[in-house]
Amino acid sequence: MENTKELRTWLDDMKLNHPLVIAGPCSAETEEQVLKIAHELKDSDVSYFRAGIWKPRTRPGMFEGVGEIGLHWLKKVKEETGMKTCTEVANAAHVKLALEHDVDLLWIGARSTVSPFIMQEIADALAGTDKIVLVKNPVNPDLALWLGGIERLYTAGIKNLGAIHRGFSTYEKSKYRNTPEWQLAIEFQNKFPDLPLINDPSHITGKRDMVFDVCQTALDLNFDGLMIETHYDPENAWSDAAQQVTPDALKQIMVDLKVKKETETAVSYREPLENLRAQINVVDDQLIDLLGKRMQVADKIGQLKKDQNVAVLQSRRWNEILGNMVMEGSSKGLSEEFVLKMFKAIHQESIVHQEKIING
Numbered sequence: 186m187e188n189t190k191e192l193r194t195w196l197d198d199m200k201l202n203h204p205l206v207i208a209g210p211c212s213a214e215t216e217e218q219v220l221k222i223a224h225e226l227k228d229s230d231v232s233y234f235r236a237g238i239w240k241p242r243t244r245p246g247m248f249e250g251v252g253e254i255g256l257h258w259l260k261k262v263k264e265e266t267g268m269k270t271c272t273e274v275a276n277a278a279h280v281k282l283a284l285e286h287d288v289d290l291l292w293i294g295a296r297s298t299v300s301p302f303i304m305q306e307i308a309d310a311l312a313g314t315d316k317i318v319l320v321k322n323p324v325n326p327d328l329a330l331w332l333g334g335i336e337r338l339y340t341a342g343i344k345n346l347g348a349i350h351r352g353f354s355t356y357e358k359s360k361y362r363n364t365p366e367w368q369l370a371i372e373f374q375n376k377f378p379d380l381p382l383i384n385d386p387s388h389i390t391g392k393r394d395m396v397f398d399v400c401q402t403a404l405d406l407n408f409d410g411l412m413i414e415t416h417y418d419p420e421n422a423w424s425d426a427a428q429q430v431t432p433d434a435l436k437q438i439m440v441d442l443k444v445k446k447e448t449e450t451a452v453s454y455r456e457p458l459e460n461l462r463a464q465i466n467v468v469d470d471q472l473i474d475l476l477g478k479r480m481q482v483a484d485k486i487g488q489l490k491k492d493q494n495v496a497v498l499q500s501r502r503w504n505e506i507l508g509n510m511v512m513e514g515s516s517k518g519l520s521e522e523f524v525l526k527m528f529k530a531i532h533q534e535s536i537v538h539q540e541k542i543i544n545g
């Protein structure tokens with residue numbers, strides 16, 4: 186699959202003057218709940234009304250969705266509000282039902298994207314459809330697996346495609362429910378700049394009061410749209426209560442978000458930008474130079490360890506460095522998360538260098 190301008194035709198054809206917005210409850214609960222939320226979202230930037238009909242849950246015994254009956258409610262949403270509809274599909278049976286009930290857009294969840302078998306089954310069931318199909322990132326930060334899933338759909342003749350960035354599971358706890366790993370989304374855009382990319386701040390944050398900031402970051406990184414879980418009574422939602430926002434909050438988010446231009450040709454922007462970029466180039470060169478020098482010192486320690494038969498990994502020394510650097514970093518306005526990530530990468534490279542010397 187190659188990047189082509191045609192990949193974004195379905196989105197361009199919508200002629201929106203704002204990012205694409207997909208909103209609605211995490212789960213369809215009752216007909217009244219679905220219709221009430223849909224009516225509250227009717228006069229907003231929302232183009233697609235979402236509701237989970239089949240809910241993949243981590244553990245059994247939780248609410249797993251209302252199933253097929255919810256598709257009738259989505260049809261009513263379309264008839265009564267004019268909004269298009271969408272839901273998640275996770276197997277061929279879901280696809281068949283969703284197509285039969287004329288759902289306009291289907292997405293594939295993170296737990297399905299991880300499995301090439303499931304992706305192929307869904308691709309085969311969707312073969313040739315002109316519905317829009319969006320693929321969430323797999324739970325693990327694996328760009329090739331994400332793109333591979335999309336490719337399976339493309340190969341099955343599905344041309345109205347896009348991706349949803351919903352963040353990644355990690356072993357380490359962080360302030361996010363699923364860490365965004367923005368770098369991966371940036372790499373995604375570098376490979377497929379014209380494939381519409383939607384952000385899902387609800388699953389990234391897991392908390393409604395963090396949703397706005399993640400939306401803003403996504404727009405700053407040129408995302409094409411947002412999928413935001415919305416419920417008139419989020420606290421009492423049957424699933425994901427902490428991360429849903431009310432329809433009014435969603436409308437406010439859309440007012441407050443600053444949509445920026447991709448670039449600017451005016452001299453008042455280009456001139457100072459070029460000057461600042463020249464400064465960045467100088468600093469980047471210095472960084473590389475310093476890192477090279479640091480590795481030369483690590484090589485010398487590696488030789489010493491080889492001669493004296495000492496282990497490469499020296500945890501006490503390493504933790505000392507990390508602690509000092511986090512403190513130094515914070516005095517220079519660098520976040521702990523960044524300093525740790527950067528020094529872990531440096532340590533890794535240092536170990537690779539010393540291993541080469543010891544085993545070379």
Ligand SMILES: O=C(O)C(=O)C[C@]1(C(=O)O)C=C[C@@H](O)C=C1
Nearest residue numbers: 483486497498499502503532535
């Ligand atoms: O201090 C050492 O023993 C080193 O080899 C240097 C270094 C580093 O890169 O700072 C590398 C590996 C060790 O685990 C600890 C620190």
